[in-house]
Amino acid sequence: MNQPILQVDDLHVEFRTDDGIVRAVNGVSFDVQAGETLGIVGESGSGKSVTNLAIMGLVPTPPGKITQGSVRLAGQELLNNSNKEWSRVRGNDIGMIFQDPMTALNPFLTIAEQLTEVSKLHMGHNNAEAIEHAVEMLDKVGIASAQKRVFDYPHEFSGGMRQRVMIAMALTCQPDVLIADEPTTALDVTIQAQILELMQQLQEDQGTAIIFITHDLGVVASICHRVLVMYGGRVVEEATTGDLYAEPRHPYTLGLLHSALRWDQETEGELRAIEGQPPDMANLPPGCAFYDRCEFGQPACTEQVPPLVQLQQEQRRHACLVNIHAPQEGSE
């Protein structure tokens, strides 16, 4: 296998708050290959967004702090970057799309002013070139009469169109990695379908690696190649999308898949919810963070955090001491 385009190793991020130190990310490691889409799923507070803020050098410091770990882009360490070096990376090598297309654009500036800023900074375009490039990008993301609309303000676009503008902006410099944090959560399903199709098509054209953060397991199933499941600031399972859905190994993944609803099937009786509440990140237990909500828990689970292990000859990892398939299907 080629060298991964992005390598995250043993990343730790903590925040100082009134309630004590919140350990939002506790030793997260993963790789992203060029041209693939990696999904990161988990509940609010599981650390998925903070992990990606760290990758982009956007952890607000203080109160936040990256206490340990490394993030390498094409082999280059990013975490020692100065602000100046970061601004060469962001927008140029790593593009970003955020959840809320309403607040991610500056309402006082035209689309042209916001789109050209990136290409002037990173590609040395002059004004005319930059605008030409901006129009080309808007065209690519499917905005009709881009020549005219490039001079409009954000409020003159609908939510779906604004998200297209965000994608155009993120892809202006053909970044190696695109981080999309819940990019379709605020959109209607028919518009979501358009945006997902657009992202897949642009990925094919440009070979961009995409990190797709979402809580929607349907979206993951439709566009991600691999999935990382996070809980309590740690990776609890990682597998290809097919493997993960076919045979989840971590009880939390299993619970998530059970509680994810399908519109194309009816369920008999009660939905299988995961009981209880997500853990208090300021007060994580010494053992497995999922223990309180887990139906497979054993005494050993409370003693230490289960390591994320990769079984021999398998391209997947999970962090659970129990073989959750043992009672029904026998061990492998």
Add this chain to the structure above:
Amino acid sequence: MITPTEAPASQPLLSVRDLKVHFHSNSGWTGKLTRVVRAVDGISFDVKAGETLGLVGESGCGKSTTARGILNLIPASGGTVELEGQPISGLSDKQMLPYRQDLQMIFQDPFASLNPRMTVGTIVREPMDIFNLHDAADRRLHVMRLLDMVGLDPRFLNRYPHEFSGGQRQRIGIARALAVQPKLIVCDEAVSALDVSIQAQVINLLRDLQQRLGVAYIFIAHDLAVVRHIADRVGVMYLGRIVELADVDELYDNPQHPYTQALLSAAPVPDPTSESNRQRIVLQGEVPSPDRVYPGCPFADRCPQVEDRCHQQAPQLIGESHQTACLLVNEPVGDEPQ
């Protein structure tokens, strides 16, 4: 010609007929150009006691405005709403008050819909105080019973909303709605803000409460999967109208209206195998502005199956138990008029 369905023999709990909510705004330099936004443009449906009617549709289709129109939170521009045969549309706040005991609401945002300065006990007790239910001395006991019923520890009585998570707050909102023993609760995106695992907990709770208390719900949501698991019947809305209304399994398994078909095909399923085999109908464009008057079908501009006549002739929502507002379904070409 098929006749529109007659009102069923037994009286429905809630009956909505041709409800319209139009917003007028003045624009232009002199403020004299009036723009009329037809947020809800003539919708009709019944809700029977103890059932759940789901309303789905994309943002701007008028589903929340429908809820507010029914509850008289915004004045209707036309049509009637009857609660057990009593007309309630157009009543003043004071006249409306007695009916509010029967009609309650659960809101989307579990953070904004609870007063941060009130304890949970006061929040749940307030509706009982307003309607003077139970002996004042017993109310505390009833509050504790309600908290227990929605799965919260009754000892949390003196805590404030910020001490609870989103899912727990939504349970407080449900307890508040149940405090006056309503016959109908309008749930406007009641689980949309919650995480997947918590969403399932709240849906189970709502279904369980319905079985125990016989309360009816109007369940408004944009999430098609959530609605499938809670509703008995489902109405699909587009541009202020209901375009299709049927029993839940019938609607999802056998959608007739091209918009319903497109909407379902766009909603991803958490299963990679069926995702990779799926034929997606990707609609072009976006929902148009509701300030236009459509002589024909409002969906005609985006409809993949559109015919010339769709632009001129307005389709009616007709059919027996499965109602559809589409000319292609209701009057197929070559079909002899009966």
